[in-house]
Amino acid sequence: MGCLVPAAGLGLRLGAGRPKALVDLAGEPLLVHAVRALRACPLVGPVVVAAPVGDVPAVTDLLAPYDVVVVPGGASRQESVGLALSALPPGVDLVLVHDAARCLVPGSVVGAVIEALLAGADAVVPVVPLADTVKHVDGTRVLGTVDRSGLRAVQTPQGFRRDVLVRAHAAGIVGATDDASLVEALGGPVVTVPGHAEAFKVTGPFDVVLAESVLARRAAPGGRHAR
């Protein structure tokens, strides 16, 4: 089971003046938390991280304890995943793709995705229901309320048969916000497994506060990692 971690984003919304993946969370870079969450699963083998081009040496040092390969990322998330995929060793037939920003993903989510892959799925995404009422808008005008009963918010890691992911990335589709949508565009089947609130994406200062409170709770006496 390989794992690709696109972490080349600039994180402008975090505004910390450095790549998003290197933003500090309770004393350690976000990316270290993310890789540690993946390494906690014994079924995860080779991990390839796509880092900002100028930060490859620093990220390599940072992640030295976690046995990962660091490659230069691309101009988009999709391109970074493709570059990491090219660097994945041969003989690895199943692949996870995990956003570094979902750095506190619980082991239960990683496990559910892997389990579905091992059961034969081509492509797997962890999902959660949408918490809020959703409106369709045109600028500031509301067009209507969306039936959200059939909608799900998608998290990572997403899981793929390697050949399916390679074909999807080779198809030249642009503008995808996740990897499963590339598979969908080729007509391939994608299944869902339950995600978890703690697999949220750290994108703004509010998320940093939230992430640090989750970490503090896990570290507290009697604190438990989400399962």
Add this chain to the structure above:
Amino acid sequence: MGCLVPAAGLGLRLGAGRPKALVDLAGEPLLVHAVRALRACPLVGPVVVAAPVGDVPAVTDLLAPYDVVVVPGGASRQESVGLALSALPPGVDLVLVHDAARCLVPGSVVGAVIEALLAGADAVVPVVPLADTVKHVDGTRVLGTVDRSGLRAVQTPQGFRRDVLVRAHAAGIVGATDDASLVEALGGPVVTVPGHAEAFKVTGPFDVVLAESVLARRAAPGGRHAR
């Protein structure tokens, strides 16, 4: 400017064995935080809270410092809003409807909704973009990825001209998850204003952790209320 607060829900997801509105957040019930957030805006006048039928005396005591009217709520959120609306004093022409569960709503959001109402809007909702990729699903099968560029997650307070809200609630529409959708169903115009991450809904244990970390940050030396 009146304000209705439906707070009669049982909060089964919070699992605290008591009405959701009375769940403790940093030493005070969620509902107290919610009413205080509304009262912080000097333009907010009469406030009517719809409480669980058996809890009306306790909620009345609890909210005594905040000059609110407490009425028994109904079997659904929509019914509770209708009951609170009936108890709003005459002469109040503009109304906010605010979920008690969005107890940390920043003053900037309340202010933006009021401002749009004062500028002549019939109905106003605060919105934020959807953070995650969204899939359309059928059970555990993904049907496709939704274009979320025209979608927004809706928060509260929502604001209404009173006559518009009265008509909307009198129309006999069932199953609405917010009040603006009743107005939409009658063809009435609804506009959006910017919401805020801190106006999230406290519905599960994860949200309680988040809410308490926001409160702790606000209370810290140099801590700032979101504006």
